[in-house]
Amino acid sequence: DGGITQSPKYLFRKEGQNVTLSCEQNLNHDAMYWYRQDPGQGLRLIYYSQIVNDFQKGDIAEGYSVSREKKESFPLTVTSAQKNPTAFYLCASSIRGYNEQFFGPGTRLTVL
Amino acid sequence: DQQVKQNSPSLSVQEGRISILNCDYTNSMFDYFLWYKKYPAEGPTFLISISSIKDKNEDGRFTVFLNKSAKHLSLHIVPSQPGDSAVYFCAAGQGGSEKLVFGKGMKLTVNP
Numbered sequence: 001d002g003g004i005t006q007s008p009k010y011l012f013r014k015e016g017q018n019v020t021l022s023c024e025q026n027l028n029h030d031a032m033y034w035y036r037q038d039p040g041q042g043l044r045l046i047y048y049s050q051i052v053n054d055f056q057k058g059d060i061a062e063g064y065s066v067s068r069e070k071k072e073s074f075p076l077t078v079t080s081a082q083k084n085p086t087a088f089y090l091c092a093s094s095i096r097g098y099n100e101q102f103f104g105p106g107t108r109l110t111v112l
Numbered sequence: 113d114q115q116v117k118q119n120s121p122s123l124s125v126q127e128g129r130i131s132i133l134n135c136d137y138t139n140s141m142f143d144y145f146l147w148y149k150k151y152p153a154e155g156p157t158f159l160i161s162i163s164s165i166k167d168k169n170e171d172g173r174f175t176v177f178l179n180k181s182a183k184h185l186s187l188h189i190v191p192s193q194p195g196d197s198a199v200y201f202c203a204a205g206q207g208g209s210e211k212l213v214f215g216k217g218m219k220l221t222v223n224p
């Protein structure tokens with residue numbers, strides 16, 4: 001049963017703490033992405049990776065970091081430098097060279 | 113600088129009638145367009161796509177029309193059903209690049 005998993009579904013953190021969001025896929029996709037959704041803002045690209053050990057900044061990378069040590073995994077760290085971290089975070093993956101992206105269920109991060 | 117625009121934030125239609133969702137883009141390099149459907153607190157799911165070599169693509173109740181000269185595409189849902197109530201995102205991409213640019217989304221409500 002192939003797909004993308006994100007954990008946890010809901011996450012609460014205190015202001016000033018770093019937090020890492022998990023994203024795992026078993027679709028054998030090369031490319032993976034992190035988006036942020038805010039009300040009325042659509043989906044904004046944070047980081048993306050086309051192959052293992054390589055990734056590029058998206059439109060709103062400041063305050064975030066990623067790693068891509070395995071093809072299946074693309075964790076996102078929200079650092080204390082991110083000014084407005086409370087949001088719904090979505091991970092996606094795609095076959096390299098194809099536009100269609102498949103999304104995970106998302107993680108709702110709330111910073112208190 | 114919004115490259116993909118969904119100018120109407122919401123649409124309400126009666127069950128059985130047609131729903132028309134519009135999307136405009138500014139980048140003439142886009143050659144592949146997708147529609148995603150999203151329920152609250154879930155990840156978007158792919159609905160239908162169209163490449164720039166076509167002007168229409170149909171899949172069951174869903175049809176996407178592309179007008180390249182006007183840089184405009186629309187999604188038609190006929191007949192609309194209450195289960196279609198969701199937020200719909202228009203996205204655009206360029207061949208050879210996995211990156212997508214998303215619109216802000218439009219909330220469709222289908223009333224029984």
